[in-house]
Amino acid sequence: MEYNLSDREYAQFRALIYGKSGIALGDNKKSLVISRLSKRLRDLGMPGFQAYYELVAQDPEGEEFTRMLDLISTNKTDFFREPKHFEFLREQILPEQRRSRSLRVWSSACSTGEEPYSIAMTLYDGVEEPGQWDFRILASDLSTRVLAKAASGIYDRERIRDLDAEMLRRHFLQGRGAHEGCVKIKPHLGRMISFRRLNLMDASFPIRSPLDVIFCRNVMIYFDRPTQETLIAKFHRYLRPGGYLFIGHSESLQWIRHSFLSLAPTIYRKAD
Numbered sequence: 001m002e003y004n005l006s007d008r009e010y011a012q013f014r015a016l017i018y019g020k021s022g023i024a025l026g027d028n029k030k031s032l033v034i035s036r037l038s039k040r041l042r043d044l045g046m047p048g049f050q051a052y053y054e055l056v057a058q059d060p061e062g063e064e065f066t067r068m069l070d071l072i073s074t075n076k077t078d079f080f081r082e083p084k085h086f087e088f089l090r091e092q093i094l095p096e097q098r099r100s101r102s103l104r105v106w107s108s109a110c111s112t113g114e115e116p117y118s119i120a121m122t123l124y125d126g127v128e129e130p131g132q133w134d135f136r137i138l139a140s141d142l143s144t145r146v147l148a149k150a151a152s153g154i155y156d157r158e159r160i161r162d163l164d165a166e167m168l169r170r171h172f173l174q175g176r177g178a179h180e181g182c183v184k185i186k187p188h189l190g191r192m193i194s195f196r197r198l199n200l201m202d203a204s205f206p207i208r209s210p211l212d213v214i215f216c217r218n219v220m221i222y223f224d225r226p227t228q229e230t231l232i233a234k235f236h237r238y239l240r241p242g243g244y245l246f247i248g249h250s251e252s253l254q255w256i257r258h259s260f261l262s263l264a265p266t267i268y269r270k271a272d
């Protein structure tokens, strides 16, 4: 059974979701909202969308709000998704850092963790003595559910079927017994990453020293142009001069005002 969502109720949800997450739902997304949320309303025994709206609106920082966003947005991700970015990291950025032997990276919408772990593997395998480098990766997302999954470092073996055998041996533990069919990221990668809940809509982020690289991939597509512009300006502030920004392959900065240099499609650099 699907619930009825009136235009007035839909407008309330849109305003609340936009205000708190930047996700801009168009007029054409009403049926998507109904189909994605109806099961949740049923599970909670809600009489209708108005009651659910009141529940989430009373605590927009709370778990139910995050859960609603999880249902509406997609958390789709993959290990080494959009591989050109990892090649660029290995071939262009790492050699530039050879003297300082340090790299600060922010995976700013990290979903279930495949992106920050792919960054960690690229850095670890991209230098001769990873133990002599100071690699720090901040991995953040709005959703506490995906962050918990990311921090566990546990995945179905199916998720890593495209990685080569040598990489699997180096970076993953194979599940046995009750964990058969699962793999777990080895601790040397986990130690490189701090997971944290951060909302990209926040005016500022708890980042003290300038970053070398920011990944913000496949989340800006949900934001409208003014929200994208504000976010890109914030990224510019948090990067060191010469720092890099990667965005998703279906995204572009072409239509927004920004101060980045464009190096290649989806790869940007802050001027030195």
Ligand SMILES: C[S@@+](CC[C@H](N)C(=O)[O-])C[C@H]1O[C@@H](n2cnc3c(N)ncnc32)[C@H](O)[C@@H]1O
Pocket (backbone or CB within 6 Å): 020, 021, 022, 023, 073, 074, 075, 076, 077, 078, 081, 108, 109, 110, 111, 112, 115, 140, 141, 142, 143, 146, 198, 199, 200, 201, 216, 217, 218, 219, 248
């Ligand atoms: C499709 S996933 C992208 C994952 C990864 N970056 C990739 O490209 O494979 C989008 C993620 O953005 C997160 N997200 C949506 N709105 C956000 C916001 N305002 N602040 C932080 N994360 C947000 C979602 O929770 C989701 O995990």
